[in-house]
Amino acid sequence: MRIHPVMDLSAEVSAALRLLGNASTTEHAKYQEVLQKVTEDMTQDTQAGTSAPLPDGEADGAVSRCHAALATLFLEAVRYSHNISVITSVLEDLNWPPERISEATKAVESHRTTLQTKLASLGTFPPHVVDIDWKLSYHVRSSDGEEGGGAMYLVTLHTEESRGRRGKITFSCSLAQLTHLVTRLRQASRCVQKYASNS
């Protein structure tokens, strides 16, 4: 395992990258094919595409291996926000010729923001309230025996969850409970603001 002072790469990834950068084992055309496939895959917008993996015909094993290693390198570099010099030094350690290094770094830089966007969209997020509907219903009489239950609010909170799903939370409460809820929400927002500005 090669331990770079800043970036860690596993042995398999380093071995595959060494293979890819070695001009005698991998021709330039193949290298460019790998690079192009990596950038394509990284930056593709998945919203419109199919989510199931498409079966492919024959594929070259060496290309696949190098593709995975290069993709991992790009991802790790963007994830830790390494700049070009770090990536260059890592690739130099793996005996890459300079023109291939420059091509690779150019690819990383031009797609850095897209990769950051994609990485940022990974994660678990709780549902997020975006809208609210309410209705005021007045209970005149009910079978519970309670006469004149008074005004009740029927509240529907619309939430936005991951992958664009929308959810609904419905509940009914009296005015006092609603005020209580609002007070708590205000308290929570004050806490957050205090924490954020407390540095």
Next chain:
Amino acid sequence: MEEVDKILILTLNHLGCEIDEEMKTVGSFGIGEVVGGVVRCIRAISSDCDLPTSLPQNMAQRFRAAATIAQAVKDVGYPGDIGYQSLLYPSEADLRRIFMFLIEKLPRDSSPVSDEPLNKATLIHREAKRRLAEALSQPWLPPHCRHVMRTQASCASITKYGTAHTQGFTSRPFRGYEDPSALCPEMNNYYENHLRRVTKLVGYNHLLATLLNTHAAQLEKEKFFPSSNSVKSNDVKLKLEPLMSETDLPEATPTVALEDPAAVPMEAARPQSDVQETDMTAVEGSSVSQGTKADIQEDAAVSREEQLASLEKEVAAIKNKIKECTEGMQEAQETLAKLTDEIAKEEEVNQKKSQDVKTMQRTSSLLPESDANIQKLKAALKNSEEKMGRLQQQWSAHREPLNAQLLSLTQEVENKKVYYWYYGSQTSRNTYWWK
């Protein structure tokens, strides 16, 4: 008063003047410290200032320097009285007032003063605060407008981008590619010709997560097996456990905790009071488990090797079985081919024999009443001969008139040919004469 002095001294030290540890109050400042402190404050307030931080030796020059410094302080806006005497013959109260005023005038540092040890919890808190502040300062976009900004979302800010474009960190099981030369020839063939790209195996939705997960697993594995390069190390699957789980205790667990760090910067908008406590306990827990890890790792390594050995044996046994089965299959196929050939031959022989059998059966059925049968057979033979003669007569009878007709017709044809040739030659002779 001492608190105030402490704060003053602290701030002045931060600005760069090295005040002795023994000076606890402003009253014990000497002229050098006073001048140094004042000048540095003024320098911090207004960057274009070329006042010296120490006074020259000459008395006259000292007076002039002190006067310029006092003038500079007044320029900054000091409301009270200040002159060269406040710097050269300072009184405690005066000094305090001057310093407090100057320090208030100092530009607010945006960088946090960090005297605390930089452990992970503080770093995370700091990062969380920064992101929260950033998120709170952004304007709120209604959800139906957010899809535009989503393509430029380089950080997870809920107010700005919402959560509609996010997805969970789902990774697909992906083993990673090994060095193909270390495998048996069938796998080698698969690797060279049929191995598909990760994206085809996993799908675009899960590509990033799968790659990150696999790489983290590989790094983890290497921490335990730094020297093993062989194929068998791939059989041991280490599970990646979260770094800071809320129920984390210093247990004797040999598996090293590794959370996916990509999730950490995303949890910006959390309710903070609960998180603080659990984070502190979790950090302590993980640090203690780090300590006990060294002792436990040896036992873990031994048990793991035993597991490895047993798994290897199983794999070898299965491989042997596979070999035997394939060989058996081949043998069976060969015998099958031979047997089908033999069957075909036997069929032919069978057919011939059945024919012979038939004739023999017939003759044998005729044998019992041999005389009568012989007579019958002779009679049948005669009948067929007679029939033959009759048919031949019929045929010749039919044939002769047709033959005669054929002769006459051919004669006619011959005659016509001769005539035409003669005629043709006549005409040609005539034409020849005309020429």
